[in-house]
Amino acid sequence: MSFLSILHILFSLSLLRYVSSFDITRNDNLVLYWGQNSYGATHSNTADYQQRLSFYCGSDSVTDTFPLAFLTTFFGEGGVPSMDFSNICSTDNDPVFSGTELPNCSFMASDIETCQAAGKIVTISLGGATGAVGFTSDSQAQSFADQIWNIFLGGSSSTRPFGNAVLDGIDLDVEGGGSAHYAAFVTQLQTHFKGASKKYYVTAAPQCPFPDANLGSVINAVPFDAVYVQFYNNYCGLQAFSNPNDWNFGTWDNWAKTTSPNKNVKVYIGAPADSTAAGSGYVDAGTLANVIQQTKSQFSSFGGVMMWDASQAYANGRFDVAAKNALTGGSSAPSPTSSKSSSSSSSSSKTSSAPSSTPTSGGCAGVAAWQTGVAYVGGDSVSFNGHLWTAKWWTENDTPGGQAGVWTDDGACTSAAVATKSVKAIKTPVADVSTRASSEAQDAKSTPNADDVVTPISDTRKAASETSTFRPRWGRD
Incomplete structure (x- = not known):
């Protein structure tokens, strides 16, 4: 050896x-x-x-x-x-x-x-x-x-x-x-x-x-x-x-x-x-x-x-x-x-893009508004009812401040600290992930x-x- x-x-x-x-x-x-x-x-x-x-x-x-x-x-x-x-x-x-x-x-x-x-x-x-x-x-x-x-x-x-x-x-x-x-x-x-x-x-x-x-x-x-x-x-x-x-x-x-x-x-x-x-x-x-x-x-x-x-x-x-x-x-x-x-x-997929409506003024400027139909993961931030919210874990269709308790209230949007936070949508069309099944000629x-x-x-x-x-x-x- x-x-x-x-x-x-x-x-x-x-x-x-x-x-x-x-x-x-x-x-x-x-x-x-x-x-x-x-x-x-x-x-x-x-x-x-x-x-x-x-x-x-x-x-x-x-x-x-x-x-x-x-x-x-x-x-x-x-x-x-x-x-x-x-x-x-x-x-x-x-x-x-x-x-x-x-x-x-x-x-x-x-x-x-x-x-x-x-x-x-x-x-x-x-x-x-x-x-x-x-x-x-x-x-x-x-x-x-x-x-x-x-x-x-x-x-x-x-x-x-x-x-x-x-x-x-x-x-x-x-x-x-x-x-x-x-x-x-x-x-x-x-x-x-x-x-x-x-x-x-x-x-x-x-x-x-x-x-x-x-x-x-x-x-x-x-x-x-x-x-x-x-x-x-x-x-x-x-x-x-x-x-x-x-x-x-x-x-x-x-x-x-x-x-x-x-x-x-x-x-x-x-x-x-x-x-x-x-x-x-x-x-x-x-x-x-x-x-x-x-x-x-x-x-x-x-x-x-x-x-x-x-x-x-x-x-x-x-x-x-x-x-x-x-x-x-x-x-x-x-x-x-x-x-x-x-x-x-059917082979069609449910897709969601990042919300298009975002605040344009105040401390939450640039932070996307919370939206139904979008999945968020722990650490994602959104604005809702004048407050900034951060997801504790994966969530979808759970309203910030609701009974599910999946969002942390970071305070009113006037806080300067929230201006740099952003949100990401995690759902993508099936077409974007279909490459997992590509290259069929390879030996399984x-x-x-x-x-x-x-x-x-x-x-x-x-x-x-x-x-x-x-x-x-x-x-x-």
């Missing part, structure tokens, strides 16, 4: 000190499900379709955990599980291991390791709304745990769909089939974790009605690190936050402290990332911020926010950034660059470059609307 090679390795190792590692004990973590291209299920604008995983782990990423959704079949051909990641990797568009229905997604190894190197964890989510999952006995569940360990985690197998990449744990999104024998599955899996060279995590995504019909007895029986409660598609969804008879985060907090075998388990608010991501439960960014801050301050089990899903969040004006800003109080989150596409199935399986620019989907991996059955993670109504 050359001297320069040794220096390069030492330099690379030194950089690891500056990458924040994942911390499950925090209360500002963000979980973003990836894999099902939920946006593509209801929109035809391919520019905002789901990108490769590494695209969401770049320098502007605010996500801490990526569950890969979903491992849809437990016992497929040859007794091996199967999985589907829509337009990125599936049995429709990719080779499978001989004698199985397990797609070979080894090109995703570099994506997974890119995210992990950035201090994020990547897990495999089992189930989904249409998953063919379940066990007939404890022994079958235990054997399946051994198989999951060998295929996805720290074990070894000839059928490892992500090659040498080692995932960070599993997530149970069981939305049908009952809870029988899942406790044996988790217990057996956790025996592999003991003495392992890295930390592994076990999470679950129950529906908000308590107890969850499929996971309730499981999370009562064995320790989980976190539960991503789906506060949507149910009466207890985010739309019911102001109704104490329906909103039941307090019930989940009580479960965490009194019933869960892990008294340090974290409870997340599960939220749709756009109105088309779920049947009900979507709320705008300002409302979600209010829910986050009140819940975070009231319940010590609060761990953060889960969103369904990555494609929807990025198309919806970087809804993930809005949530992260609310979780962290508006600290250091990057400004969104993606556009919010129309909620209809190449390693992402140092700038974490997404590698476009190749011609052999056709648009998901033509080749895949979408599985939006819509739960039970």
Whole structure:
């Protein structure tokens, strides 16, 4: 090995000190499900379709955990599980291991390791709304745990769909089939974790009605690190936050402290990332911020926010950034660059330009007037009703001085200090960001470059609307 090679390795190792590692004990973590291209299920604008995983782990990423959704079949051909990641990797568009229905997604190894190197964890989510999952006995569940360990985690197998990449744990999104024998599955899996060279995590995504019909007895029986409660598609969804008879985060907090075998388990608010991501439960960014801050301050089990899903969040004006800003109080989150596409199935986009009406005299001269339909990020300033206002975090359609509390009143416009402040609109036409999906001739399986620019989907991996059955993670109504 050359001297320069040794220096390069030492330099690379030194950089690891500056990458924040994942911390499950925090209360500002963000979980973003990836894999099902939920946006593509209801929109035809391919520019905002789901990108490769590494695209969401770049320098502007605010996500801490990526569950890969979903491992849809437990016992497929040859007794091996199967999985589907829509337009990125599936049995429709990719080779499978001989004698199985397990797609070979080894090109995703570099994506997974890119995210992990950035201090994020990547897990495999089992189930989904249409998953063919379940066990007939404890022994079958235990054997399946051994198989999951060998295929996805720290074990070894000839059928490892992500090659040498080692995932960070599993997530149970069981939305049908009952809870029988899942406790044996988790217990057996956790025996592999003991003495392992890295930390592994076990999470679950129950529906908000308590107890969850499929996971309730499981999370009562064995320790989980976190539960991503789906506060949507149910009466207890985010739309019911102001109704104490329906909103039941307090019930989940009580479960965490009194019933869960892990008294340090974290409870997340599960939220749709756009109105088309779920049947009900979507709320705008300002409302979600209010829910986050009140819940975070009231319940010590609060761990953060889960969103369904990555494609929807990025198309919806970087809804993930809005949530992260609310979780962290508006600290250091990057400004969104993606556009919010129309909620209809057309490819047209909702666009907003900076407001044209600005004061021309007084201390607020040059500061744009607040306007509906424009998204602002933390630090943006506007004038409204004769005062200067500064956004605390991402906001849209929240009137300065209103109940959402997202604007700081900097005083009357006569203050000279406000004259230099300006506003920026963060929404851009889809045409401006469509370059993310350009250069179709490039090989989708190449390693992402140092700038974490997404590698476009190749011609052999056709648009998901033509080749895949979408599985939006819509739960039970």
